[in-house]
Amino acid sequence: MRMRPDLWLVAILCALLPVAAAAQPDRRAMLTGAELRPAQSLDGAWHWSIDPYRDGIAGFHGGPPNASTRRWSDVIVAEVAERDPAALFEFDMQRSPVTHLPGSWIGHAPEMRLYQGLVWYQRDFDFTSAGPGRRTYLRFGAVDYRADVYLNGKLVGSHEGGFTPFAFDVTDLLRPGRNQITVGADSARTNDDVPPPVTDWETYGGITRLVSLISVPETHIEDYWVRLTRDGRIAATIRVAGGGADAPRVRIPALGTTILLRCDAQACTGSIAAPRRLKRWSPETPTLYAVEIEAGGDVIHERIGFRTIEVRGTDILLNGKPIFLRGISMHEEELGSDPVRAMTPAAARALLTEIRDGLNGNFVRLAHYPHSEVTTRMADELGLLVWSEVQVYWRVNWSNPATLATAQAMMTETIQRDRNRASIILWSVANETPVSEARNAFLRALIGTVRAQDDTRLVTAALLSKREGKVSTIDDPLAGDLDVLAINTYNGWYSGDPLASLPSLEWRSESGKPMIFSEFGADAQAGYHDAAPSPHKFSEDYQADYYRQTLAMARRVPFLRGMSPWILKDFRSPRRQHPVYQQGWNRKGLLSPTGERKQAFEVLAQEYARIRDSR
Template structure:
């Protein structure tokens, strides 16, 4: 297998030529802090299951009466010309408050998959000479076609990473009309794949902002402590005609530190300075953040940044040179409540992260299985939680498809560029539960190489599948995956006792082979309907079974000599259309340690007590 992997790696150069992860457009880091206006609020929406607004019956362009993005007032047009035929009227269509998935717009939208058109009008001041305008979407799931004042602004594929479209020539003084066609249908050659275990959450699920910049502006500024802990480095990327040769400065408040230099011909300035002796490092449980100000020409970009190091040494994960055990939990991007709409505000994110940090005594969260909201990663910085960030590469991804590889590489690059300043993120994950094959090995190997090229200050991982053998009459688990050679930290999902016929007593006796790298149990868990107790039979879906499952699985963890962390699946019950038991599931995956509304199950205390003990031991 290793030789096969090496041959496949040699072929990756060919794939790389087809699927480059080069930056395609502006990043607009920290768009929330830039000049402009938030376009959240009331939008009109119109369902379009047959994509009538995209193409006509004979695959030609849609006719006048079907183009929902046209810059026209349908009521006014039809009053002026009674013969005009329109089969839409966006301004009289139902309304919804965005950002939010359309799942909660109306009862009939609960399981809708397909195309939905959104539209709103907003007023804008006239651009001053030398100004540029962008529409920046933090996320629209899954593909989005964007129009401003009836003209195409651009499109994007991928439901979890931001994208920015320049609209300088399309924006007008006074009233403007923005229309977005969002299609939630996953592509067979897309990422994620069509088969999943959670709600799709189609729609505009994160904020939209009109951003106004100078002609040349600071597009991205990556400010960090280098791996050796001796240097503050800043890579500043400028966008605009005056980028080359532009003077750049990075000021770190509280440290009396200024990094200065000039951008090169590519518009990038690479600045360094010795780390000040008074630098206080960011650490889990002790988050120290500094206000950073980046200046270039007429533009200023600000951020809050923590400085720390993370590395693997031998079998340990080290933060600031000290071994750490990752006391974690998995999270989906889904707020508390019976009808979550993937509306992640600072309050809703804090409710989830606080339950992990303060309730479970966790120091780590795995944000599965896609890049989560910027609100969450910024809040993790503030709250002192370590983070695993992941892209949606799992299960049935078309690993042999060059388009799919390019899409995954672009997603990975966008996620890293967005969040490189977040000290909380220590692990970039390239995949979850992917079966071994030559095509998969090459695909994920390319992603791992991309991560290292884009960010050499963090660790690379992937959630792998465990292999199981019987040796000496004993059940023995381990990791036998050629991708392990490309990773810093090995992670494995294990569900013995839930997705297996093992008795719970047998689970505690399972042993794990030592690995030459740190090992993390990236998932384990069992379903339980909050409030359902069955202590006599200990049936699955009871709180009694789930609690006992945790007791025995944590006992199994003691048999894994390389284990340096865990993130059980999952903090909160989450919606999943494939989970349809009429009594216990009702469209929910019940592996949460808390119910949809936040009620703690018995297993919550089992894990909390375990983590509290580890924390007391300094782990």
């Protein structure tokens, strides 16, 4: 885990404190499918306290924090103060304001709307031991951007990333009865982080996904992957923690199928020929099978779909048949006037149903970071194909090996969390990154990480293109490394092209590979209309005409195999500050923040119905 340069000395000094966990073994674990296991939820009421000068981490001379500022101390401040009136505390977590998690701190109070930095969270919970021969993990769905986790005053571990889950083995730190958990959630990022500070979306700092205590047998399944291979076999790979497991197996009762696994030092693996009666998952028939993964007395009950995805020439083949991806991009932000990135099943269903039923879509690009497993599981249920992306975005420090290692860790966590999801067909390694030799080497290393983790899906990245006159050429050096090319194009919005000229624009590629228009779009403030012969940008009329003309251009691209315009709904973005039309929102959504459909929504829906019905 890489630490910010300004805190390295503090980390060394804090390691000398009696409460530090530096001498303990690495407690981190993957726990794939953790949300399927019996758990004690730690969601709900938490106390919170801002720490803009980070004095819960370091004193003002740079040394370890003293007792008066350690937010994570295992004390009840009021009780200590009653016993010793001379005791000095410059915090009191038990009397700090209360919020309900998960959800970003931008919803805690109005003054938190644009806060960037460190916030401390704390709550108590009661724990009853699960008995001998079991391990207990503390698991977070996501904390943005960095999390330092303390249990009963001891540092459990840290995680960097903001969008992927992490778990710590806390078996020997828990105590019967009352326990105290404290989390330092730090949204501040440097130019060496992934992504760096400058983006076009809301940071949403804080604890944004579920928190739980999960009890498992001493010998338990840490990671598993069950899939249909391109040669027609159902394959399974599992990793077991806590010692050897007798006769690990995977059962699919509805198919009458059992896969017996053989184990070596790395993993347990096995495969069988897929039964002829297997129903393949697709957007039209999103069949999910109950799957039991068993090892050493530990059993996980999953629901998995089986399908294949591959490329042949300029075609994308789903289950061996060409498919056109009728999609749209989406940020992880629930409908509503004040979203806090609390993605519940109902919130995910509302958004994805707009795509499937409203837009006649079969595809969603989950941009620009890994979205909640709530969303990817809902895509499995509803039958939407998914592009999943890691947050390698814009101005990454391509020359820093530590930055690459961070990106690779994020990619690995994303894949291991979600590679059992049939809906996911594309792993994206980057968005709109400027070409350089350092960037090319960085992204090729990241592509290698993807292929080492998952050889059943396609790899892509949202690229930029070269335009000369009316001709755009896909000349990115990464084209040869990707399975599917993807281009973000905004002709007519970020260019001076008259909208009527867009259909005459030409696209060329020498790669012989399929291409997706991964982004195109225009801002429109819902309810603002300007139907003059030349409608004003930011009007619904301009956005609708932009879509008509851009879609006419897309019809003329012979190797285009999908689209994910930008974007399903307006989303928060502090960089967008036009006082009339934006007010801190990117308005390229086809829906308003509360779900009101703009004119362009129907334009795209009609085009997707035409494409669907013509195939």
